[in-house]
Amino acid sequence: MMPRFYLPCDSLARAVGADEVATALLSQAQERNLPLDLQRTSARGLYWLEPLLEMDSPQGRIGFGPLTAADVPSLLDALQGDPSTHPLALGPVEQLPYLKTQQRLLFARAGITRPLSLEDYRAHGGFDGLTQAIALGGEQTATVVFDSGLRGRGGAAFPAGIKWRTVRGTQASQKYIVCNADEGDSGTFADRMLMEGDPFLLIEGMAIAGLTVGASYGYIYVRSEYPQAVATLREALDIARAAGYLGANVGGSGLAFDMEVRVGAGAYICGEETALLDSLEGKRGIVRAKPPIPALQGLFGLPTLVHNVLTLASVPLILAKGAQFYRDYGMGRSLGTMPFQLAGNVRHGGLVERAFGLTLKELVEDYGGGTASGRPLKAAQVGGPLGAWVPPEQFDTPLDYEAFAAIGAMLGHGGVVVADDSLDMARMARFALQFCAEESCGKCTPCRIGSTRGVEVIDRLLAAPEQRGREAQVIILKDLCDTLQYGSLCALGGMTSYPVASALKYFPADFGLQPSEADQ
């Protein structure tokens, strides 16, 4: 039998050389007269091992990585005898502790299926959720989503079921489903992986949402920095439409739902749901005051269900397996699983899907293997550029929305950026304010002006030669953080204070301060 190989077509695998490995493998196998079959699949999310080539074997898929094109000759040699003797052989991939200990619900197909193969998707449970939703009808489907305890995965963690019921309860000539795929937070890549690797899952989730709340049209707003996600989704939409999963009669339900992909244009603020709606309407991405909430007056003033990619993609599984199955994962009010993303200065960067409740320490040390540089760990920024820098003393905090809120931090979209002791936290605090100034939509004063003033205050603080001068600037900086946090319209201004205040609180030395000075 022709040996079958699998190599990801994920954009990050390609950015570290997967295409070169594929080309070398195919051409050299041909030269050697070795017939082989190479499938381009999604990525497992074990990015430090990419390019990760897998091969069918009696023990399941065995892996080799991280490969370069230069490793291909020795790999082909090893295949003639015992492949496990190759220096980059990893053994059965699903037995690797990093993967084996995960609880992959949302990313169950990651690394296994071909992104645009409807056949692969169906063979791995695809469209079971939609079938179940059609059988249950809208009222009961909304109840299942409510009972599952699913909360918005974009960062705000609002209960999804309440939004669904609100939109479902409205009367309007047109309602919309909007998927927020403007994943702009540094350290996050789960949305990208899902859109590039399992696009039908998002389409299925949106179709279920549309049928349930009575919306016949949807938009996926994808950031322009993700061109491969855009292309994959557009192709997947055509395939799904041709197969009857979109259009006038979705999955034989007799109900209509269709959708399109819209591309952002490099504005971070458009990840904020109301700015995103304005952008979809063809305007500048300016934040809207709430109320009215988008569920009542959203896109073009009509009722709109806005969710992050991961929220919508969780729905098919919840429908297929039931609310109780999903609730059995997690802790407290954080139910289900979360795809955490390990990034920055970490040895084993990648995607770790686990039930809420494991600690930050387990994530960074057990999965991440500590810093990539081998230098001492300094802090981790959890939840993107608006998240707090968490010092190692707090690494026993469980990854749970409420537990993180209790330490003045936030879980956000589940991204974790690890930093070693060489990263200067005063510079990172300054960067947070500078980023806010650059990306502010300009609607409210604390964010528009406070961000620029904040950069100046930090510059003065760092330049002040004497303790008294430093103390004065610390007081102003803290006051400014308060103004940003409580006086801004949206999370950009409101949460820029998190990285700034946490850097000041836990790393005063980086600002040239004694611990007592920072406590003013």
Place this chain on the structure above:
Amino acid sequence: MPDEMLHLPMVISLLERHKGSPGALLPILHEIQERIGYIPDAAVPEIAHALNQSQAEVRGVISFYHDFRTAPPARHILRLCRAESCQSRGAEQLAAQLRERLQLDDHGSSADGNISLRPVYCLGACACSPALELDGQVHARLSAERLDALLDACQEDA
């Protein structure tokens, strides 16, 4: 720039195609930029007319979004990621290397029109930081040597 007028028939035909779709301005601007490389000034009144908006509204949208250009781009566009994950893996040193070697600031363009630098905040490659995008292609796990090699390749076909 009189030759901008040469683009107008294409602009008008794409406006015809898009103008009925709700919220069409961003898709229109993206398509114009994709085809011409930038958004020519001469296109603005046409867009405004087709969408029944003022020119100020159209210009306001063009200037709001980082992606839209109003002048022809350089032959190569290099976008180095400057967000937190890449900073934690040495992006600032790479930025300094770029400034030094090309004698340009972070938003600079070379006088010969060969290369433009743009900062970008996250390419979704954070598990293999640092990263950059060169002419639409992402390169991750960058090192100083890799960056030099990429720049050599750009300068060879200058």
